[in-house]
Amino acid sequence: MEIDPFIFRLSIFILSIFIGYYVVWSVTPSLHTPLMSVTNAISSVIIVGAIIAGLAGNSDTIFNTSSIFGFLAISLASINIFGGFLVTQRMLAMYKKKKKDK
Amino acid sequence: MLSANLSAVFYLISGVLFILALRGLSSPETSRQGNFFGILGMIIAVTVTFLSIGNFSTGLVVVLIFLLIGGLIGAFIAYKIPMTAMPELVAGFHSLVGLAAVFVAIAAFLNPEAFNLGSPGNIKLGSLIEMSIGAAVGAITFSGSIIAFLKLQGIMSGSPITFKGQHPLNALILISIIIITYLLCSTQSSNLFWILLAISFLIGFLLIIPIGGADMPVVISMLNSYSGWAAAGIGFTLENTALIITGALVGSSGAILSYIMCKGMNRSFFNVILGGFGATEQSASAQNKEQKPVKSGNADDAAFLMKNASSVIIVPGYGMAVAQAQHALREMVDTLKKNDIKVSYAIHPVAGRMPGHMNVLLAEANVPYDEVFELEEINNDFANADVAFVIGANDVTNPVAKTDPQSPIYGMPVLDVEKCKSVLFVKRSLSPGYAGIDNDLFYKENTLMLFADAKKMTEDITKNL
DSSP states (O other): OOOOHHHHHHHHHHHHHHHHHHHHHTSOGGGHHHHHHHHHHHHGGGHHHHHHHHTOSOTTOSOOHHHHHHHHHHHHHHHHHHHHHHHHHHHHTTOOOOOTTO | OOOHHHHHHHHHHHHHHHHHHHHGGGSHHHHHHHHHHHHHHHHHHHHHHHHHHOOOSHHHHHHHHHHHHHHHHHHHHHHHOOGGGHHHHHHHHHHHHHHHHHHHHHHHHHOGGGGTSEETTEEOHHHHHHHHHHHHHHHHHHHHHHHHHHHHHTSSOSSOOOOTTHHHHHHHHHHHHHHHHHHHHHHOOHHHHHHHHHHHHHHHHHHHTTSOGGGHHHHHHHHHHHHHHHHHHHHHHHTOHHHHHHHHHHHHHHHHHHHHHHHHTTOOHHHHHHOOTTHHHHHHHTTTOSOSOOOBOOHHHHHHHHHTOSEEEEEEOHHHHHTTOHHHHHHHHHHHHHTTOEEEEEEOTTSSSSTTHHHHHHHHTTOOGGGEEEHHHHGGGGGGOSEEEEESOOGGGOTHHHHOTTSTTTTOOOOOGGGSSEEEEEESSSOOOTTOOOOGGGGSTTEEEEESOHHHHHHHHHHHO
16 A cells, blocks of 8 residues: 555654754744744745746636736735845844954 | 656755754854845745746746735835834734735635646545645634734734633634534535635634733744644645745744743743733732832932942843834943943843844844843842843833732743842833733832933933943
């Protein structure tokens, strides 16, 4: 009997939860706000689903109900991707160490 | 066109890059590199998606236009947003992830062929279950985050909204979500799919309204977690490794942050979720107030005390952010340092309105991050410090949490500010903080209250130093 591919995906999922658990505990508390904004940005990788939906129609039917939802989701996710990564960048650039000459 | 196997490998790579992005945040030095890994992972995932579809017709132009519109809006927000508004921004972003998950699920439900999930009315059972979970969690994330956003913005009152039969109602809705998901999977009826979305939106709304303003750090972390689980649900539907890995990472990240925040307030997660905190306590505390004597001083007294100190610990709280006093504070500290006074900052886990909020604000004011300490790192130093300068914090310094088992905040870890030789408390009035309880610290022998706006007071002290 063959193993359902779902089981492989489930394995990836469960192991990733464990990775997430250990990685996030090692995040220094002073960077918890950037952590939230960057997790926001990366969870917007959901855009791949939106792109598939948006590109599903052929040239006659670019705008059917399904692809319109895809297009809207693309915009929403890309607000998050650009906004999330850039605001994280902006925050992280502010974290500075004490100057040595003091 | 990219083969399915090759694109799966690339999705795996982008998933690994996302793990590295979070790993980078373990210290400020590696964090910028981490963010770069995250961006790289995203570019790979998006590029691979385009290549694997291989459809470069006019649809592509439309896709790119929508991508660009979103990107411009996002970039504009990212550059304009003041750091004090980060909690609102993050709540807003969560709602977008939730809504995007809902839209993708709708698109997949209406056009399952595009995702290789079968045909309309005959979607593979496993995919339909995954899709329903993704859509429901996404909808809850969306409406919950909208409420959180409105509360943080002050558009909606921060006080909890409770009504009779709230919990049974919520339980009923949650059970009906499960039943409808089951029926949806057995009948494939599109009506049930819309009903499922509608009640998920409703429950997200109902779950957040009873939670008070003080618990916002927990709420934001919790919604962060939900947005991850929604992404993971959609990831299973799309059989996409990058999305599954990311969803799991974000889901556990949000869960850990919620746990840290709950622990910082010594409250159980369920206690926060069930809500109603704050409203009931306020009335009880209002009675035994204003009788005890309070020493109050002016900027001159404060400057005198600090000038004669050899070490000062600053305790910032959300009030500092409201008054935008972080820059004035840093200037005051610079002056103190010129007089060879040792200065450090003590940050409570739930100071501010989201995890790590104070650290970002201090970093924005050019405070070096190695002068900023967490509760456990610095709490023993208060006994050896001369002056504690409490600015905009309140409940997190309240010694009642250690002494009075009757107090609603009893057992919450607090900063041992009262152990300092003297305490300077910048506050506008004697009114209680978020938890709605009186702070014993106000009436201590060694406390000097400075009644003023935090920013103005800090500036005046600097002038007097």
